[in-house]
Amino acid sequence: MNPTAPPIPESLVSALEGQFGPAHAWTLALFALFVLVTLVISIRVRRTTRGAVDYFAGGRGFSSTQNGLALTGDYLSAASFLGIAGMIALQGYDGFLYSIGFLVAWLLVLPMAQLMRNTGRFTMADLPAFRMRRMRVRLACAVSTVTVCVFYLVAQMVGAGALVAVLLGLHDGGSFLGLSADQARTGAIVLVGILMIVYVMYGGMKAATWLQIIKAILLLTVTGLLTALVLSLFSFDPRALLGAAADASGHGSAFLEPGLRLGVEVPGDPVQTAFNKLDLISLGLALVLGTVALPHILIRFYTVPDGRSARTSVNRTIVMIGAFYLMTLALGFGAAALVGSERILAADASGNTAVPLLAEEVGRLTAGPVGAAVMLALVSAVALATILAVIASLTLASSSSIAHDVFGHILMWGRPRESQEVGVARFSACLVGAVAIVLAVQAQNQNVAFLVGLAFAIAAAANLPVIVLTMFWRRFNTQGVEWGVYGGLSATLVLMALSPVVSGRTHPVTGESLSVLPAWIDIQVFPMENPALVAVPIGFACAIVGSLLSPERDSARFTELRVRSLTGWGAEQD
Amino acid sequence: MVEYMEGTYRSRGGGPGEGVVADVTWSDSARRRERADTAYAWERLSVDPRFVKLRRRFALQVAVLVSLFLLSYLTYLLLSAYARDVMSYQVADSVNVALLMGIGQFLLTFVLAWAFGRFSTRAIDPLAAEIRDRARADGTLTGRVSRR
Numbered sequence: 001m002n003p004t005a006p007p008i009p010e011s012l013v014s015a016l017e018g019q020f021g022p023a024h025a026w027t028l029a030l031f032a033l034f035v036l037v038t039l040v041i042s043i044r045v046r047r048t049t050r051g052a053v054d055y056f057a058g059g060r061g062f063s064s065t066q067n068g069l070a071l072t073g074d075y076l077s078a079a080s081f082l083g084i085a086g087m088i089a090l091q092g093y094d095g096f097l098y099s100i101g102f103l104v105a106w107l108l109v110l111p112m113a114q115l116m117r118n119t120g121r122f123t124m125a126d127l128p129a130f131r132m133r134r135m136r137v138r139l140a141c142a143v144s145t146v147t148v149c150v151f152y153l154v155a156q157m158v159g160a161g162a163l164v165a166v167l168l169g170l171h172d173g174g175s176f177l178g179l180s181a182d183q184a185r186t187g188a189i190v191l192v193g194i195l196m197i198v199y200v201m202y203g204g205m206k207a208a209t210w211l212q213i214i215k216a217i218l219l220l221t222v223t224g225l226l227t228a229l230v231l232s233l234f235s236f237d238p239r240a241l242l243g244a245a246a247d248a249s250g251h252g253s254a255f256l257e258p259g260l261r262l263g264v265e266v267p268g269d270p271v272q273t274a275f276n277k278l279d280l281i282s283l284g285l286a287l288v289l290g291t292v293a294l295p296h297i298l299i300r301f302y303t304v305p306d307g308r309s310a311r312t313s314v315n316r317t318i319v320m321i322g323a324f325y326l327m328t329l330a331l332g333f334g335a336a337a338l339v340g341s342e343r344i345l346a347a348d349a350s351g352n353t354a355v356p357l358l359a360e361e362v363g364r365l366t367a368g369p370v371g372a373a374v375m376l377a378l379v380s381a382v383a384l385a386t387i388l389a390v391i392a393s394l395t396l397a398s399s400s401s402i403a404h405d406v407f408g409h410i411l412m413w414g415r416p417r418e419s420q421e422v423g424v425a426r427f428s429a430c431l432v433g434a435v436a437i438v439l440a441v442q443a444q445n446q447n448v449a450f451l452v453g454l455a456f457a458i459a460a461a462a463n464l465p466v467i468v469l470t471m472f473w474r475r476f477n478t479q480g481v482e483w484g485v486y487g488g489l490s491a492t493l494v495l496m497a498l499s500p501v502v503s504g505r506t507h508p509v510t511g512e513s514l515s516v517l518p519a520w521i522d523i524q525v526f527p528m529e530n531p532a533l534v535a536v537p538i539g540f541a542c543a544i545v546g547s548l549l550s551p552e553r554d555s556a557r558f559t560e561l562r563v564r565s566l567t568g569w570g571a572e573q574d
Numbered sequence: 575m576v577e578y579m580e581g582t583y584r585s586r587g588g589g590p591g592e593g594v595v596a597d598v599t600w601s602d603s604a605r606r607r608e609r610a611d612t613a614y615a616w617e618r619l620s621v622d623p624r625f626v627k628l629r630r631r632f633a634l635q636v637a638v639l640v641s642l643f644l645l646s647y648l649t650y651l652l653l654s655a656y657a658r659d660v661m662s663y664q665v666a667d668s669v670n671v672a673l674l675m676g677i678g679q680f681l682l683t684f685v686l687a688w689a690f691g692r693f694s695t696r697a698i699d700p701l702a703a704e705i706r707d708r709a710r711a712d713g714t715l716t717g718r719v720s721r722r
Contacts, residue, residue: 239666242668246668253664254662256670256673259658569709
């Protein structure tokens with residue numbers, strides 16, 4: 001605690017811990033302003049959205065800085081903003097491990113960006129479809145794209161509901177305009193879902209890109225402001241911040257070392273310890289390998305004019321994301337030092353409210369109650385905007401895949417009219433959005449944090465082998481793509497279903513279930529929470545074996561793909 | 575602007591029912607010949623010394639990037655999992671090795687990304703542009719994606 005802070009009056013303990021107040025009203029007003037501005041932009045860009053290239057790829061006219069910002073916006077979900085800082089605040093150093101994985105992953109995206117831009121058109125499936133039998137590979141890629149997107153979407157939307165309930169002060173039996181916490185949560189999920197459908201249906205990629213750009217700027221600004229304020233309270237001495245965080249956490253110096261949450265050493269149980277450590281490695285691999293193959297990131301590379309801008313935009317993204325994750329370090333440790341783990345845990349057990357609580361505390365310490373309300377409102381509105389922007393991009397990625405791959409190339413045999421394809425994309429955005437809303441409302445009381453990890457693991461196990469082998473292996477063929485996608489996808493899902501996340505983990509004292517299923521169902525066989533370490537090799541092995549078992553090969557097309565991907569010949573003509 | 579890349583190549587003009595059978599066979603063989611010509615042109619381009627140089631440079635660049643990345647990241651992960659003593663060594667009061675290595679990962683990422691971009695701009699892009707110009711002058715390759 002800062003020694004110069006005045007004693008806090010009881011009535012001002014925290015807006016987050018009380019009933020609806022001015023801070024909440026400001027949050028809603030700021031969020032409404034954000035929605036209004038982005039909707040106006042959507043309406044403006046709608047005028048220039050005519051054909052499929054405009055709808056799916058934003059007319060390929062964005063600059064590398066714009067696309068870099070949009071990629072930053074796409075990538076920094078609420079899991080990054082609230083989740084990682086919360087994890088650092090509660091478990092110290094281990095949260096930082098996520099930040100590192102999320103950032104260094106972009107080094108693998110860097111070489112892929114220009115290859116993707118030079119060979120694809122609208123979706124990930126364009127890549128293998130270039131050199132293989134189109135329909136079967138497109139179906140496989142569409143299946144994995146939609147699966148990844150829907151899991152990610154549900155996690156984000158449930159997060160939005162939980163966040164709104166906490167932000168409105170409803171989590172402990174309060175009420176807002178006569179709504180209970182459950183009703184407000186459902187309302188928030190439905191509202192956010194409808195907004196995302198509106199952006200995607202109406203404005204397509206251009207609207208989604210501007211939404212991301214504005215959100216990224218807001219997010220970076222607010223995080224920067226908050227970081228500066230936190231550091232100023234410790235007279236810009238990071239060591240003082242770290243020391244205060246370690247002292248306040250109750251873990252001492254262990255708080256600043258790995259091992260409180262990931263790779264936990266269980267005394268007297270060497271087997272469990274070994275699995276925990278493998279789990280840490282598995283998580284690290286999933287974060288790094290999944291990022292390269294996330295469908296909503298991949299389609300961003302089609303929005304720039306050429307391969308070179310795609311690569312430059314990744315460079316810009318790395319700078320911005322790196323700066324952001326360094327700042328989350330200050331936010332997390334700041335929350336541990338200034339707010340304290342009891343209050344964070346009391347507001348939300350997973351630590352997702354650490355940053356809003358920190359904003360409030362920092363605002364109060366610098367500018368009194370008014371500062372507290374302003375900071376809380378700013379941070380909460382940005383968090384909501386973050387969720388909204390990310391789910392809009394996910395919806396766009398899956399509806400593009402349904403329209404371009406399934407409708408355009410499977411149902412219409414590769415000869416749809418452009419207007420038909422765009423129309424189907426709008427319709428499927430609505431469909432995917434509706435499915436996601438229903439699933440999220442159903443799952444709102446579950447702990448769905450694992451779904452983000454699952455989405456990354458599926459991307460790493462099912463999409464990555466296909467992308468890498470298509471680019472670099474001459475012998476790769478249609479059956480290889482199918483085996484890779486379906487094998488990687490089902491391996492990840494099965495391993496997840498058999499993992500302690502789904503069943504078999506109980507609270508040692510109360511016997512309550514800590515998994516998704518109730519305590520009496522125990523199908524846990526696989527000992528790790530993150531399946532990537534096993535699933536990714538399975539995905540690659542399936543892809544390779546599948547290829548070798550099929551006689552199909554097309555060397556000429558591979559040569560063409562390779563020349564195109566490296567030189568960019570033909571890519572600028574469309 | 576290509577009207578609609580995949581698919582334009584075959585149907586668009588003559589719908590079903592147009593043309594006689596003999597005509598179809600003729601266009602079939604013509605199409606096969608055209609495809610063979612295109613494939614030959616791509617093959618020739620791919621063994622062009624400049625393209626081979628481009629490919630080598632790109633492979634080298636990616637190999638260096640990926641191996642440095644894997645080396646540093648896996649070292650970091652393995653140390654975090656199995657060498658907790660090293661990681662918890664305190665360098666200056668509350669700053670320990672784990673934190674420094676984490677920040678080091680960030681710095682290395684920035685440096686590698688910058689170096690990759692710089693090398694690409696200097697050694698890859700001009701070569702690729704040269705090959706594109708040559709292909710454009712050649713004229714056999716239209717840049718369109720032809721479909722079987």
